Amino acid sequence: MTEGRKRNLVRRAGMMRALRGFFEERDFLEVETPVLVPTPGLEVHLKAVGADGGYLITSPEYQMKRLLVGGLERIYQVCKCFRAGEEGRHHSSEFTMLEWYRAGAELDEIVADTEALVAHVATAAHGRPVVHVAGRAFDVTPPWPRMTVAQAMAQFAGIELKAGEPAATLAARVRAAGVDLGTATAWDDVFFTAWVERVDPALAALPHPIIVEAWPVELAALARRIPGAPHLAERFEAYIGGLELCNAFGELTDPVEQRARFELDLAQRRARGFAEYPIDEAFLAALAEGMPAASGIALGVDRLAMLLCDSEMPGVLTFSANEL
Amino acid sequence: MYDTSDIRKGLKVLMDGNPYTVVEFQFVKPGKGAAFTRTKFKNLLTGAVVERNIRSGEKLEPANVEQRTMQYLYRQDDELTLMDETNFEQINVAIELVGDAHDLLKDNMPCDVLFFNSRPVSVELPTFVQLEVTASEPGARGDTSGNVLKPATLETGAVVGVPLFISVGDLLRIDTRTHEYVERLKQAGK
Numbered sequence: 001m002t003e004g005r006k007r008n009l010v011r012r013a014g015m016m017r018a019l020r021g022f023f024e025e026r027d028f029l030e031v032e033t034p035v036l037v038p039t040p041g042l043e044v045h046l047k048a049v050g051a052d053g054g055y056l057i058t059s060p061e062y063q064m065k066r067l068l069v070g071g072l073e074r075i076y077q078v079c080k081c082f083r084a085g086e087e088g089r090h091h092s093s094e095f096t097m098l099e100w101y102r103a104g105a106e107l108d109e110i111v112a113d114t115e116a117l118v119a120h121v122a123t124a125a126h127g128r129p130v131v132h133v134a135g136r137a138f139d140v141t142p143p144w145p146r147m148t149v150a151q152a153m154a155q156f157a158g159i160e161l162k163a164g165e166p167a168a169t170l171a172a173r174v175r176a177a178g179v180d181l182g183t184a185t186a187w188d189d190v191f192f193t194a195w196v197e198r199v200d201p202a203l204a205a206l207p208h209p210i211i212v213e214a215w216p217v218e219l220a221a222l223a224r225r226i227p228g229a230p231h232l233a234e235r236f237e238a239y240i241g242g243l244e245l246c247n248a249f250g251e252l253t254d255p256v257e258q259r260a261r262f263e264l265d266l267a268q269r270r271a272r273g274f275a276e277y278p279i280d281e282a283f284l285a286a287l288a289e290g291m292p293a294a295s296g297i298a299l300g301v302d303r304l305a306m307l308l309c310d311s312e313m314p315g316v317l318t319f320s321a322n323e324l
Numbered sequence: 325m326y327d328t329s330d331i332r333k334g335l336k337v338l339m340d341g342n343p344y345t346v347v348e349f350q351f352v353k354p355g356k357g358a359a360f361t362r363t364k365f366k367n368l369l370t371g372a373v374v375e376r377n378i379r380s381g382e383k384l385e386p387a388n389v390e391q392r393t394m395q396y397l398y399r400q401d402d403e404l405t406l407m408d409e410t411n412f413e414q415i416n417v418a419i420e421l422v423g424d425a426h427d428l429l430k431d432n433m434p435c436d437v438l439f440f441n442s443r444p445v446s447v448e449l450p451t452f453v454q455l456e457v458t459a460s461e462p463g464a465r466g467d468t469s470g471n472v473l474k475p476a477t478l479e480t481g482a483v484v485g486v487p488l489f490i491s492v493g494d495l496l497r498i499d500t501r502t503h504e505y506v507e508r509l510k511q512a513g514k
Contacts, residue, residue, distance in 0.1 A: 045358050085329075086359065088351025182382050189379060192357030196377050200352070219356045237355055247355045272381075 008309040008316050011125055015308055016078070018124035019098065019301075022117055028074045028100060033063035035080060039278045042265040043221050044188070047084035048277065049093070055277065056082040059298055060099055061222060062283040065251065068103050068294050069286040076100035078301060087321055089312040090243060092302060094321075101296035107234045107250040110295045111211055114238055114246060115142035118209075118304070125308045132310035133241025140209055144238070148214040157198035161216065163231035186268075187218055204242025212237050221261060223249035234295075240307060248297035255287035325383040328361045336368070336387040339376075343368040343387035343440045352377070368438060369445055390439045396429055404429070404447070406437060421447045425500045427482035428453055449500040454509055455479055456495050463488025473505075 023030065034057075040048035041058040048055040057063075060077055067075055081097045102109055118140045119129040129141045150161045158177045161170070167187035174194045175181060184193050203210060213236040217225055220233030234250025252258055262279045269276050305316035314320035326337065335346040344365035353359040359380040366373050368389065378384065394406040394415070402419045417437070419426050421444065428449060429435075436448040460476035473485035476496075484498060486505045493512025496505055 043356055045353070045356065086351065086353060088353075091351055091353060180376075182379060184379060188357055192354050192360075193377070193379060195354055195357070196352060196360050196362070200354070221356065244355060 004311075005315060008305070008311055009318065011309050012305045012316055014125060015121050015305055016301075018121045019078070019117070019304075022120050023076045023100065026074070026113075028076045029072060031064065031067060031072070031075045031077050032079065033057075033060045033067070033077060035060075037063070037280075039280045041221070042262050042269075042277055042279070044265055044268045044272070044274065047086075047275065049082040049084050056080075058083050059097060061296070061298065062280050064099055064101055064296070065291060065294070066283060066286040068101055069289055069291045073103040073292075074101070089314075090303070090306075092313055092317060092321065096301035098299045098301050098304075099296060101251075101294055103292040103294045105293075105295045107213075107236065107248060107295045110248045110297050111146075111236060112142065114211075114248070114297065114299065115140070115144055115209075117299075118238075118240075118245070118307070121304065121308060131240060131307035133243055133307065135310065136207075136241055138207075138209060138240050138307075140240070144209040144211050146211040146213055146236075149212060149216065149232075150214065152199050152203070152212055153194065156202035157194050159194055159198075163229075186272075191216070191219070200242065203239045206239075206241075209238060209240045212239060220249065221265065222252050222258070224252045224254075243303055243306065244300075245303050245307070246297055246299035249295065251291070251294045251296055253287060253291040253293060255284050258287055259284055326386060327383055328359070328378050328380045331361050331363055331378065331384075335384075336389045337365070338385040338387040339365065342370075343389050343445075344374075347373065368440065388441050390442075392437050392439065393434050394437045396431065396433045396435050398431065399429070406435060406447070415444060417444045417447060421445065422449070424503070425449045428455065428478075428480055428498060428500050428503070430455065430480050451500060452497050452506060453500055454495055455482070455498055457486070457490060457492050457512075460486065460490060460492055462491065 036051055036054050037057055038054045040055040046058050048058055059081055060079055064075060064077060078096060078098050080094055082094055084093055086093050119142055122129045122131050122140055131138050131140055153159045153161050159173055167185060167190055171181055171190045174190055179194050179197050181190060181193055184190050214232045215235040217231055217233045220235045223233040223235040226232045226234055236248050238245045266276055302313055302316055306313060309316050331346055331349050333346055337344050344367055346363055347366045348364040350362045352362050360377045362377050364373055364375050392408060394408050397405045397407050403416050404419055405414055405416050407414045437444050438446045455478040457476045458479050463474055472488055474488055475483050476486040476490055477483050484503050484505055491512055494508055495510040497507050497509055499506055
């Protein structure tokens with residue numbers, strides 16, 4: 001093992017201590033939900049790993065929300081999640097997820113948690129709230145600047161997003177902005193081609209962290225609609241130096257709309273020839289029982305370690321896939 | 325056809341009628357979207373590098389390219405003759421295919437010849453070649469600080485900058501990408 005790798009693993013262990021301390025101080029209960037489940041996340045582009053007639057979790061979200069229904073109010077979990085076919089400088093098929101949920105909280109409280117958590121672990125590691133990406137230093141002192149998805153698309157790609165428009169008209173404006181769409185025709189493929197081509201590099205070039213919020217409802221599997229702007233969902237992501245750190249939702253608690261979204265996802269999967277997974281009826285039954293208003297987040301622990309170690313993904317894992 | 329899972333360094337693909345090779349690639353996946361492979365391609369004809377984001381599910385067309393190691397035999401005017409050592413087949417190519425490195429070509433040197441649709445499109449010298457110095461003025465004594473270089477003519481006629489201690493007859497290692505002196509391999513007369 002190289003000295004750099006050893007240093008990263010030591011730093012990562014220190015980060016985990018600081019992280020648990022952060023949630024202890026805020027009176028969160030640490031939970032451990034099953035990793036082997038009857039059905040994984042249904043989002044169109046998730047590929048699950050099958051195991052013993054079920055699946056390894058792509059995220060513990062369904063089970064953690066059932067704990068909220070059961071009356072727990074502030075919970076967090078650190079666990080392994082699995083997404084097939086995701087290997088790269090920022091990805092690993094087996095990765096460590098941190099999720100936390102607050103019953104009765106607005107999404108802004110999760111934004112504040114996220115900013116405070118990153119500043120806390122950075123200070124524990126370096127003595128001050130600074131992280132690094134590819135040698136560039138980022139001050140992570142809260143609060144971080146924020147922009148909406150529509151602002152990011154307009155400012156960085158010159159593309160206007162219009163509420164509820166069909167894929168073809170968005171595709172025409174994306175092409176007019178000079179983005180090569182290749183064979184992309186589905187709304188989400190058109191959107192993300194423009195995003196990856198234009199917005200991602202611009203977010204990577206920003207000299208500060210950024211919260212990107214108010215996502216189109218098409219891209220918000222388990223998030224509730226924003227009151228007064230129903231084509232948008234309560235969802236945010238944080239980016240630092242181009243590294244996407246987390247994904248958070250003001251949680252959808254309506255079992256009828258949740259079922260409709262699952263069925264839409266499954267229809268999309270069928271249309272594209274992707275694997276279909278069963279709908280999690282136990283989760284929908286829990287929503288029907290009555291889930292409290294809540295907000296929650298999934299944050300990549302390996303990505304957080306990357307920020308503290310100024311390393312790419314393989315360098316913060318004990319063993320990357322090609323070392324096994 | 326290739327898909328994104330086939331993308332690796334050195335993969336040869338056809339885009340807009342031109343052959344490209346993959347020089348770098350990175351898996352990217354936005355939170356809820358499809359995966360992309362951010363890929364840098366080098367045009368095998370012009371050397372120009374382009375970047376494209378290939379969405380998972382898109383297809384890439386293989387390029388009909390073949391690389392063969394051939395021995396450089398001789399030059400006549402602006403034409404080079406090379407031979408395949410396995411079957412003794414000889415081909416003639418325009419000297420432009422070698423690019424800037426043509427003055428470092430030496431008889432019997434093994435070169436990588438790239439064929440696109442069975443037509444030779446580029447000739448690449450080994451990265452490092454060994455060449456003898458045929459002419460160079462002695463270096464001025466006392467002026468040995470730093471990286472002071474003097475010109476030296478090599479056996480192929482190329483002129484490169486060398487350190488002051490190099491003299492006629494020395495065997496040098498030269499980087500064909502930059503025409504830079506790397507090191508002295510053998511001193512004249514030894």
